[in-house]
Amino acid sequence: MAATRSIELRTEIPGPRSREILERKARAVADPLVVLLPIVAQEAHGVRLTDVDGNTFIDFTAGVGVLNVGYSHPRVLEAMREQLERFVHTDFTVVAYEPYVELAERLGALAPISGPVKAGFFNSGAEAVENAVKWAKLYTRRPGVIAFEGAFHGRTYLALTLTSKPHPYKTGLGPLVPEVYRSPFPNTYRGPDSLTALAALERLFLTQVSPQQIAAIVLEPQQGEGGFLPAPPEFVRGLRRICDDHGIVLVADEVQTGFARTGRMFAMEHFDVEPDLLVIAKSIAAGLPLSGVLGRAEIMDAPHEAAVGGTYVGNPVAQAAALAVLDVIEDEGLCDRARSIGEVVRSRMEAWQRTYAPVGDARGLGAMLAIEFVQDRDSKAPAPDLATAVVDEAARRGLLLLKAGLEGNCIRVLCPLVISDAELDEALDVWEASLAVVLSA
Ligand code: PLP
Secondary structure, X not given: OOXXXXXXXXXXXXXXXXXXXXXXXXXXXXXXXXXXXXXXXEEEEEOEEEEOOOOXXXXXOHHXXXXXXXXXXXXXXXXXXXXXXXXXXXXXXXXXXXXXXXXHHHHHHHOOOOOOEEEEEXXXXXXXXXXXXXXXXXXXXXXXXXXXOOOOOOOOHHHHHHOOOOOOOOOOOOOOOOOEEEEOOOOOOOOOOHHHHHHHHHHHHHHOOOHHHEEEEEEOOEEOOOOOEEOOHHHHHHHHHHHHHHOOEEEEEOOOOOOOOOOOOOHHHHOOOOOOEEEEOHXXXXXXXXXXXXXXXXXXXXXXXXXXXXXXXXXXXXXHHHHHHHHHHHHOOHHXXXXXXXXXXXXXXXXHHHHOOOEEEEEEEOOEEEEEEEOOOOOOOEOHHHHHHHHHHHHHHOEEOEEEOOOOOEEEOOOOOOOOXXXXXXXXXXXXXXXXXXXXX
């Protein structure tokens, strides 16, 4: 049976209505809020997004990894509606509600952390990262934090300080938060290897700060914005050992990797290493703003009363959505599905790597995969322009792609995990055709 075509293009891209709204956007919206793709959304379901000109795209960006259960999942919409009609807000720390407690219970049971686990909820990934560090500082009574080269943890001041890339995020914003130290992250394509990266961290303890001053090491189990670099298992095990040796809290930032994206509910499960704190956001609530910190009860209970909180933290509608997201992940087997999507995408990416010299690397865990573009295989000099050209060509053909990487030379997969086999094949064919146009030119 012929695969149904999901992509349907009725105008040139961008179409006239998208163009007009984006012109208005340029006049009314502050310039730093750049829009990466030249279309304006009208509605979206599953993996398909239709723009205001009636063009339907397959969306591999999914709001930057927020829609693992897809756009507008009926069960999630129903849960949101039900809660919306009951009440939208009380401030949980003034009047409590059950969805908050139930979500804490369910996520506590799912977190790859043994012993009693407690939770706190927030709005954005950055806010949850900030709070994880507060928990670690108030538990250890130490000032320092270690983050890695290539890390992305958000844009608020502490999260921004933990974020590695100076431009565009940090330029002109200093001074940043003190007592943040940076160490190399392993990269199987470019180096360093895990041993070298761990040695650099040990050296940091010798040359820059004593480990007794460090409250937390903050790790992305697979770097997201930094270029979809999975942490090698021996590196994560080495970090756990260092944290145990020195009483440092290991914080796993699973904002992008969580909720089945890598083929496990949480990416830390790939390594058989338990973090002390786990930061979650993005796909937790299928698009409503919600984030959280899960962690060992001993750490989570350490701060004094009201040391963490906020008016909107743990919105009940978002939490009702999150409970439905967990049901969908479980009932629709999305961890298994992420693994099978990953196998299909990986084999196509490896074929592209064999065919095209500028496709230097293909990597990632489960359905969190990327290809990296280089000018040539020997120098491995980054080729961000090629990545941009492929993204642009794919958009013109109906596939929405997103770049990643410190040098912007990777293209990543963050498609909803509810994608059908036919949609996946169609999207990969469009990606392949776009590569052929750009790389054969
Ligand atoms: N941590 C990671 C690993 C992320 O990928 C991001 C966002 O991309 C953040 C934190 C920040 O999340 P937010 O944009 O919700 O503040």
